[in-house]
Amino acid sequence: xxxxxxxxxxxxxxxxxxxxxxxxxxxxxxxxxxxxxxxxxxxxxxxxxxxxxxxxxxxxxxxxxxxxxxxxxxxxxxxxxxxxxxxxxxxxxxxxxxxxxxxxxxxxxxxxxxxxxxxxxxxxxxxxxxxxxxxxxxxxxxxxxxxxxxxxxxxxxxxxxxxxxxxxxxxxxxxxxxxxxxxxxxxxxxxxxxx
Numbered sequence: 001x002x003x004x005x006x007x008x009x010x011x012x013x014x015x016x017x018x019x020x021x022x023x024x025x026x027x028x029x030x031x032x033x034x035x036x037x038x039x040x041x042x043x044x045x046x047x048x049x050x051x052x053x054x055x056x057x058x059x060x061x062x063x064x065x066x067x068x069x070x071x072x073x074x075x076x077x078x079x080x081x082x083x084x085x086x087x088x089x090x091x092x093x094x095x096x097x098x099x100x101x102x103x104x105x106x107x108x109x110x111x112x113x114x115x116x117x118x119x120x121x122x123x124x125x126x127x128x129x130x131x132x133x134x135x136x137x138x139x140x141x142x143x144x145x146x147x148x149x150x151x152x153x154x155x156x157x158x159x160x161x162x163x164x165x166x167x168x169x170x171x172x173x174x175x176x177x178x179x180x181x182x183x184x185x186x187x188x189x190x191x192x193x194x195x
Contacts, residue, residue: 028076028176029157036178040118040185070099072119076176081126083133083171088126098130099123102140102183115189120182123173132166139165143173152181 030036079095080087088096099122108121125133132138142163150160159174175183 028159028178029155030152030177030181031155033152033154033181036181037185040182041189069119069122072179073097073099073122073124076119076179077124079124081129082123082173082175083129083166084126085174086126086128096127097124098127100125100130100133115186118182118186119179120186129166136167138167147180147184147187150180150184152177152184 074095074097077097078087079089079097081097090096101121102123103121105121123133142165146160146162152160156177159176160180161172161174164171164173
């Protein structure tokens with residue numbers, strides 16, 4: 001199945017446990033950082049040139065991630081929560097997770113909304129962590145500084161761990177290299193445009 005630029009085989013993740021954290025990163029390791037950065041820049045630039053139009057919404061508490069985001073997250077994390085590591089299976093054997101946006105979609109300028117299929121604005125979370133992240137008190141300042149300072153290395157199969165605070169407790173979000181690089185590129189485009 002081709003969706004949002006990613007090839008996703010539904011059968012490949014059906015009823016399979018996610019690899020442990022030591023091996024999960026190999027699925028999201030960036031094999032060629034320069035090529036991946038160019039591809040992300042091209043995709044972001046295409047959207048900025050108006051090739052994709054997203055209909056605006058009037059009001060909502062939180063936004064659901066689109067199918068492209070969920071497909072990307074499924075291919076990177078197999079439904080394993082990026083915060084607590086829990087993986088839940090539905091009765092049909094397919095993994096269940098909630099794709100939660102880091103930035104509310106209505107806070108992202110329309111010209112950047114096309115790029116959310118790259119997975120940069122979403123987290124793969126279990127229902128409990130999703131509820132805490134969406135509705136609870138959180139502090140993402142360490143995440144923001146890490147996004148600006150971290151350098152993604154080629155072939156690094158380790159997950160990138162970013163500290164956050166949720167409900168007054170220190171937690172960590174674990175990213176694959178592919179998702180973290182997309183997040184860095186998106187934030188870079190957004191920052192450059194804001195200047």
